[in-house]
Amino acid sequence: MDRQSxxxxxxxxxxxxxxxxxxxxxxxxxxxxxxxxxxxREVTHQRERALADHGRVELGRSVLPALIxxxxxxxxxxxxxxxxxxxxxxxxxxxFKNECGEQLTDDELIAAMRERYDAYDxxxxxxxxxxxxxxxxxxxxxxxxxxxxxxxxxxxxxxx
Amino acid sequence: xxxxxxIAALEGTESCESLDAVTALLAxxxxxxxxxxxxxxxxxxxxxxxxxxxFCVQLHLNGAAxxxxxxxxxxxRFFAGVAEARRLTRRAKLMLNEAQRWQPPVxxxxxxxxxxxxxxxxxxxxxxxxxxxxxxxxxxxxxxPVSDSFSGVEYMLDYLKRWLTESxxxxxxxxxxxxxxxxxYYGDYEDLLVNLYLPAAEAAILCALSNAxxxxxxxxxxxxxxxxxxxxxxxxxxxxxxxxxxxxxxCEELCSGSAFARDYLEQTALDLxxxxxxxxxxxxxxxxxxxxxIE
Numbered sequence: 001m002d003r004q005s006x007x008x009x010x011x012x013x014x015x016x017x018x019x020x021x022x023x024x025x026x027x028x029x030x031x032x033x034x035x036x037x038x039x040x041r042e043v044t045h046q047r048e049r050a051l052a053d054h055g056r057v058e059l060g061r062s063v064l065p066a067l068i069x070x071x072x073x074x075x076x077x078x079x080x081x082x083x084x085x086x087x088x089x090x091x092x093x094x095x096f097k098n099e100c101g102e103q104l105t106d107d108e109l110i111a112a113m114r115e116r117y118d119a120y121d122x123x124x125x126x127x128x129x130x131x132x133x134x135x136x137x138x139x140x141x142x143x144x145x146x147x148x149x150x151x152x153x154x155x156x157x158x159x160x
Numbered sequence: 161x162x163x164x165x166x167i168a169a170l171e172g173t174e175s176c177e178s179l180d181a182v183t184a185l186l187a188x189x190x191x192x193x194x195x196x197x198x199x200x201x202x203x204x205x206x207x208x209x210x211x212x213x214x215f216c217v218q219l220h221l222n223g224a225a226x227x228x229x230x231x232x233x234x235x236x237r238f239f240a241g242v243a244e245a246r247r248l249t250r251r252a253k254l255m256l257n258e259a260q261r262w263q264p265p266v267x268x269x270x271x272x273x274x275x276x277x278x279x280x281x282x283x284x285x286x287x288x289x290x291x292x293x294x295x296x297x298x299x300x301x302x303x304x305p306v307s308d309s310f311s312g313v314e315y316m317l318d319y320l321k322r323w324l325t326e327s328x329x330x331x332x333x334x335x336x337x338x339x340x341x342x343x344x345y346y347g348d349y350e351d352l353l354v355n356l357y358l359p360a361a362e363a364a365i366l367c368a369l370s371n372a373x374x375x376x377x378x379x380x381x382x383x384x385x386x387x388x389x390x391x392x393x394x395x396x397x398x399x400x401x402x403x404x405x406x407x408x409x410x411c412e413e414l415c416s417g418s419a420f421a422r423d424y425l426e427q428t429a430l431d432l433x434x435x436x437x438x439x440x441x442x443x444x445x446x447x448x449x450x451x452x453x454i455e
């Protein structure tokens with residue numbers, strides 16, 4: 001298994017990602033959100049980086065379509081910041097995935113992130129800057145913004 | 161940044177797998193392991209899954225008869241290996257039942273604790289995902305330990321085979337003789353994590369060397385001196401031959417008929433010979449006292 005084979009495998013994975021992202025674009029376009037060619041490449045590379053940084057392996061289908069599907073209908077997500085937001089959410093997703101010790105499914109985690117994102121008027125900082133515990137508690141108890149904020153001030157020990 | 165995953169782990173198998181086949185199988189394993197709940201797994205989990213794949217493929221490769229040919233696609237060979245791991249697990253469970261049913265007349269805490277822990281292997285062993293792992297605590301030291309090259313159910317099988325061999329050997333002796341021997345050899349044999357076969361095997365070999373009754377486990381003063389003389393013969397080949405003959409005689413007298421039991425005792429006899437020759441050549445007084453303890 002030489003370096004050339006490895007780069008070929010990477011290229012195959014990139015092609016698969018491209019197909020997945022094209023399908024995502026078709027879906028998110030309904031909400032006025034599309035990734036450009038450059039954006040798709042950036043997201044693909046960021047995914048590889050995030051996986052390596054967080055020590056995770058993702059060989060089959062990617063979580064990106066689920067992440068895009070989970071956020072594309074948010075009223076706070078605009079085309080101008082779509083690519084940047086997606087990159088930040090993707091990194092946060094893998095971070096929280098490790099934090100939860102595999103106790104949350106992808107869908108549960110994305111739903112928790114989405115609730116936090118909407119609760120803070122589309123703030124990725126609010127999603128990234130919280131702890132997994134606060135993220136899940138807010139989702140479970142349906143706390144409103146102020147209550148959630150108060151809890152975060154005392155509980156955000158493991159903030160990202 | 162984390163280290164990259166070693167997909168090349170399967171290169172250790174005789175047939176070097178293509179990266180595509182390994183990646184596809186690992187992707188399938190990850191999807192099955194997470195049951196669709198997650199698209200990704202931590203690097204450690206991926207490495208464990210890869211280790212399980214390599215173990216099962218190798219198990220199929222080593223297996224004598226299988227409906228799946230050695231050149232079949234990787235996935236088929238992997239699942240044949242999983243089936244083989246499950247078959248070996250069933251066999252190991254039968255051996256564990258035997259180990260529980262037939263215990264030596266004298267046991268200690270380490271022996272009983274390990275015997276109590278072994279069933280958890282069968283509760284937690286996961287042939288489909290982590291067949292290379294040994295999910296239980298095995299503390300009791302065997303006289304001739306399992307090779308480090310074994311893992312998973314292969315390790316368990318070999319451990320139980322050696323355990324049963326030792327237990328069968330010890331059952332040939334009266335309880336009182338063993339207790340007396342252990343008290344002289346170890347002192348607090350009940351609470352120490354010590355092997356019970358070793359003192360009995362060594363005493364039996366020393367008895368057999370001097371033609372003393374093996375079951376007595378106590379050669380007389382003159383017989384002990386004769387045993388040492390034979391072991392410390394100037395020509396090592398003579399000494400080696402003497403201990404092999406003694407091991408054979410001990411096996412015959414104790415009716416330990418299996419070839420593995422004979423080999424096991426022979427290896428123990430050889431270890432004893434090497435140790436005693438070194439000791440008596442170096443004139444280690446402490447070891448002389450120790451040996452005197454089993455007279």
